[in-house]
Amino acid sequence: NAGVTQTPKFQVLKTGQSMTLQCAQDMNHNSMYWYRQDPGMGLRLIYYSASEGTTDKGEVPNGYNVSRLNKREFSLRLESAAPSQTSVYFCASSSGTGGLVDTQYFGPGTRLTVL
Amino acid sequence: AQSVTQLGSHVSVSEGALVLLRCNYSSSVPPYLFWYVQYPNQGLQLLLKYTSAATLVKGINGFEAEFKKSETSFHLTKPSAHMSDAAEYFCAVSLHGSGNTGKLIFGQGTTLQVKP
Numbered sequence: 447n448a449g450v451t452q453t454p455k456f457q458v459l460k461t462g463q464s465m466t467l468q469c470a471q472d473m474n475h476n477s478m479y480w481y482r483q484d485p486g487m488g489l490r491l492i493y494y495s496a497s498e499g500t501t502d503k504g505e506v507p508n509g510y511n512v513s514r515l516n517k518r519e520f521s522l523r524l525e526s527a528a529p530s531q532t533s534v535y536f537c538a539s540s541s542g543t544g545g546l547v548d549t550q551y552f553g554p555g556t557r558l559t560v561l
Numbered sequence: 562a563q564s565v566t567q568l569g570s571h572v573s574v575s576e577g578a579l580v581l582l583r584c585n586y587s588s589s590v591p592p593y594l595f596w597y598v599q600y601p602n603q604g605l606q607l608l609l610k611y612t613s614a615a616t617l618v619k620g621i622n623g624f625e626a627e628f629k630k631s632e633t634s635f636h637l638t639k640p641s642a643h644m645s646d647a648a649e650y651f652c653a654v655s656l657h658g659s660g661n662t663g664k665l666i667f668g669q670g671t672t673l674q675v676k677p
Contacts, residue, residue, distance in 0.1 A: 450604070477663045486570065488651060488667035489605070496663065504664070536604055540663055546593045546655040547612045548663050552604030 448472055450553035452537050458559045459527045467522040467556050469537030476542030478520035482533040495520055527560045563588045565652045567668035575676050580639040582671050584652030593655040594635045596626055600648045611635060647675045
């Protein structure tokens with residue numbers, strides 16, 4: 447049982463390049479999330495998927511797109527990377543049945559640098 | 562709007578000393594509150610959560626937190642710090658409202674340093 451996995455672990459991009467961050471969970475969870483973590487700002491929600499086939503914007507969606515490929519996988523795409531997107535990206539999942547007290551389970555993160 | 566504020570971005574304690582990490586919330590509806598811990602180069606993991614069942618919540622690794630409505634606080638404590646407690650700690654609140662179920666708002670984080 448691997449929990450939440452993310453690939454790649456590290457990535458360096460040049461401004462304007464595109465890339466997709468992959469996330470998968472093996473806990474049969476309904477809900478999945480993408481966050482970015484920046485120093486002194488905590489975690490901020492980029493996009494959210496309550497269930498397979500649905501996605502919703504979070505606090506900071508500009509410059510990103512997501513795809514909930516199936517129940518297990520939730521990918522985050524940067525179409526034209528900018529230096530402001532240099533950050534650590536975390537994927538998380540939750541059962542989606544716990545309502546307001548649902549626990550989120552996090553992946554190990556992807557460290558992205560945009561030059 | 563709901564929010565959490567963590568007082569002190571960096572806290573340093575000696576091994577064996579009391580750990581106190583502060584979190585205050587703002588919410589016009591009953592809040593559901595969480596503490597997550599992030600060890601170096603890892604993702605976050607749940608320490609404990611307040612679900613309104615009890616105001617004193619016990620979590621993993623000897624941590625506990627007390628919900629105080631009158632003070633709008635949910636401070637995290639541990640009686641005796643261990644070197645392995647060195648990490649970043651995040652307080653979070655669940656967002657109420659249609660379409661928000663499951664979403665969390667995180668505080669800025671507090672880095673705990675434990676000195677030998």
